[in-house]
Amino acid sequence: MNRIRVADGQIFAFSPNLQPVAASGPGEVFEVECQDSCGGQIRTEADLLSKIDLDHVNGATGPVEIVGALPGDTLRVRVLDLRVGKVGYMGIEPKLGVLGDRVTAAKTRILPVRGGFARFSQDVRLPVQPHIGTIGVATAGETLSTFYPGDHGGNLDTREIRAGNTLYLPVFQPGAMLAMGDVHALMADGEVCVTGIEIDGVVRLRTDLLPEVHLKRPVVETRGAWIVLASAPDLDAAARLATSDAVDLLARGRGMDWEDAYMLASLVCDLRISQDVDPHRTCKMIIPKEYLPRLPGMAAPARTRRPTRAAPRRGRR
Amino acid sequence: MNRIRVADGQIFAFSPNLQPVAASGPGEVFEVECQDSCGGQIRTEADLLSKIDLDHVNGATGPVEIVGALPGDTLRVRVLDLRVGKVGYMGIEPKLGVLGDRVTAAKTRILPVRGGFARFSQDVRLPVQPHIGTIGVATAGETLSTFYPGDHGGNLDTREIRAGNTLYLPVFQPGAMLAMGDVHALMADGEVCVTGIEIDGVVRLRTDLLPEVHLKRPVVETRGAWIVLASAPDLDAAARLATSDAVDLLARGRGMDWEDAYMLASLVCDLRISQDVDPHRTCKMIIPKEYLPRLPGMAAPARTRRPTRAAPRRGRR
Secondary structure, X not given: OEEEOHHHOEEOEEOOOOOOOEEEOOOOEXXXXXXXXXXXXXXXXXXXXXXXXXXXXXXXXXXXXXXOOXXXXXXXXXXXXXXXXXXXXXXXXXXXXXXXXXXOOOEXXXXXXXXXXXXXEOOEEEEOOOEEEEEEOOOOOOOEEOOOEEOOEEOOOOOOOOOOOEEEEEOOOOOOOEEEEEEEOOOOOEOOOOOXXXXXXXXXXXXXXXXXXOOOOOEEEOOOEEEEEEEEOOHHHHHHHHHHHHHHHHHHHHOOOHHHHHHHHHHHOEEEEEEOOOOOEEEEEEEXXXXXXXXXXXXXXXXXXXXXXXXXXXOOO | OEEEOHHHOEEOEEOOOOOOOEEEOOOOEEEEEEOOOOOOOOOOOOOOHHHOOHHHOOOEEEEEEEOOOOOOOEEEEEEEEEEEOXXXXXXXXXXXXXXXXXXXXXXXXXXXXXXXXXXXXXXXXXXXXXXXXXXXXXXXXXXXXXXOEEOOEEOOOOOOOOOOOEEEEEOOOOOOOEEEEEEEOXXXXXXXXXXXXXEOEEEEEEEEXXXXXXXXXXXXXXXXXXXXXXXXXXXXXXXXXXXXXXXXXXXXXXXXXXXXXXXXXXXXXXXXXXXXXXXXXXXXXXXXXXXXXXXXXXXXXXXXXXXXXXXXXXXXX
């Protein structure tokens, strides 16, 4: 299986012009090694968020060219597996996080992770639920540090981007240029203190291209729902975008009047918060599949197309 | 059983000086009849939100004096039962709701409710989950229309305020002065279109006083969690307040350093949205009971005290 290592390449900004360090054909299974969000700068409780180089956080391994991806396509990323390392960290820091104004001094905690549990303290062991914090593609035009979430993905900090679920990203540039990092062993909605359990990990994934599906922003598919993600400078703006996208999907996907979809969303689609701590905030709206079995344009089975470079080894399809 | 009817009294603002229309002793079971949020002004799909008197929405039946309640107490309201009427409505209106700027004309839908389901359309039947939209007590000082949520409760539009769950409200004035209305048969987190299924209903409840518990704002208890509610002019401010309160409760309740409680909350306490459409927004932070078995001050069993007026009929305790 193809495996992309941190040493192969890492980016600290998503931009329109990314040079691939590897390539993958649609349908191929590959693995990506991810550093923790601080790239290993925090090893002990004496290593504080205040002392690290904040210009080099959220390094994303890649980018990986998805062979044949063209602007306007949707890139489907199935997260098949996510294995995390043996030790993670958390940190707080004045001015960071939802309560940054109440934090008087930086503090770091080191959390051993073993057997599916993280040890927070002597008496608190937490079952882990690893997810990918930062994952995205080349942007339409802007250059955004990997600390930012956006329409291209990036630092979405959405805990549903985990093994067993599927992420859909709009493709803005040829080859998509997928990169990822910033794995968390655990995080609640909001990520209020500014970190989850930050840890390194290895993601196994498979991508497909959906040329007939057109998205403005990332969507996560779980077994039971579509989770529409939107990021903006504040929660209010992010909530509005997520709601607007979800209502549009519901209206188009069900062939309903927009007004009726808006009312139905008010009854069955939860508007929630992915994270409230990154430079832009991310909200999510959850559309249960019983009201939207598939995304608009998705009725036709996914097809791989335009493979212009041979994929070295093909995984199961 | 004591039953308070709309005709007994209804308020359209929560203020410090409310005159009771009934009284209930702690531990007593009583029922409160609630009008829908528009007080029956919307009966057909020709009745639009734009045509009703918006100064008389969310009429709250009561207030009920809780005998013996003193400022600084916590009022515990166990919602024992909530039965809704046979027909509800939803409405949208330009400028109202998360997507008010996309609404070009007001629209009303009438939804029959029968056998636990609401009929949204020919092909969409929705299982109802009734909750109380507006419930609160006399305020500390300000006068707020019943359209507003706040520290006193009010238009919290939090779907967990439902039968089987318990609401805790800070008491600001002698007798607490509990009033409620604005029942919904169903609503998702966010209530994005500005209404749930608005309907009349009858609430059965029992109150207790917890003099040793001190809350700044409302908290809901479910079987598995404490849900800390906070309302503010925008989502960002509401999210910050809810997080701050929840971290304080976690720190005090567990005897943890505040910094550690802040980090633990980032891992296990979901920060979510109750409603994003009322004049002030309401966020909630969910503290699983495994990390906080009881609210600080709650260790001692609840006691009734200072009964200064005889309760006419006592329910089960």
